[in-house]
């Protein structure tokens with residue numbers, strides 16, 4: 001009874017906070033949280049902790065969640081933005097636990113530090129869907145994401161072919177304390193392993209961020225008179241590298257490859273001819289809501305839901321890209 005009362009008070013507080021000044025996802029929501037509109041008749045409250053809203057891909061994930069949830073009046077989603085701060089994200093999950101939400105969706109910043117709090121929720125009986133970046137171990141209800149190793153490997157193979165088996169490559173990595181960063185790297189290494197002529201001459205951790213990628217690329221350009229290709233772990237990284245190359249007057253000599261493939265970002269860059277390939281990394285927002293609903297209705301979800309991915313190139317983009325082989 002006490003728990004129920006707490007939950008109702010918490011929801012009411014968030015609705016009030018939400019009414020005061022949100023809801024454009026491009027702005028920082030008031031008090032770092034924002035409540036989906038349809039709340040009043042909601043039977044279930046879902047707490048969603050997003051690692052940051054500074055990157056277009058994450059804004060898209062929240063929009064996908066919101067759009068999917070709007071179809072179900074029995075759902076209310078409370079969005080929280082961790083602003084790329086691991087401690088803040090831990091606190092958000094803890095708040096969801098003490099409020100007794102019915103289900104938690106978390107898209108973690110980093111694997112290790114988020115693992116204990118996700119496990120705590122799971123052990124208290126609150127189902128947790130981990131989206132996109134993994135936590136460690138298996139104390140969560142369901143993981144949803146695409147296969148980053150496979151994407152990295154497909155990118156590696158595509159690059160070998162594009163370079164005709166020979167060339168100098170810069171690798172701009174996503175945050176290496178995250179599993180997608182690690183997997184996009186190891187998959188790539190796997191994909192180029194038989195091509196001894198493809199040489200990685202410079203690698204740096206740009207932590208998923210365009211300004212960092214630009215700076216790292218400036219260093220690479222200063223050190224190496226010949227760079228044939230940039231493999232960036234996400235499209236903002238590829239775009240940052242492109243801008244650095246453009247400022248140095250070398251963008252026409254370099255091929256840019258990235259990952260995410262959002263229509264308004266990677267796909268647009270491919271259409272503009274600024275990037276040669278973007279590998280899709282679906283947000284999984286819709287799947288998270290649908291799976292969440294099944295769990296709330298007492299069904300058992302698969303522990304692991306793997307989303308499919310496409311590659312977009314100039315040749316295939318008008319036809320909707322090409323699915324990666326299984």
Ligand code: FRU
Pocket residue numbers: 055057058132133174178180208233234235236259260281
């Ligand atoms: C956004 C992002 C995406 C990337 C994903 C990996 O924060 O960097 O660009 O694909 O996270 O977790």
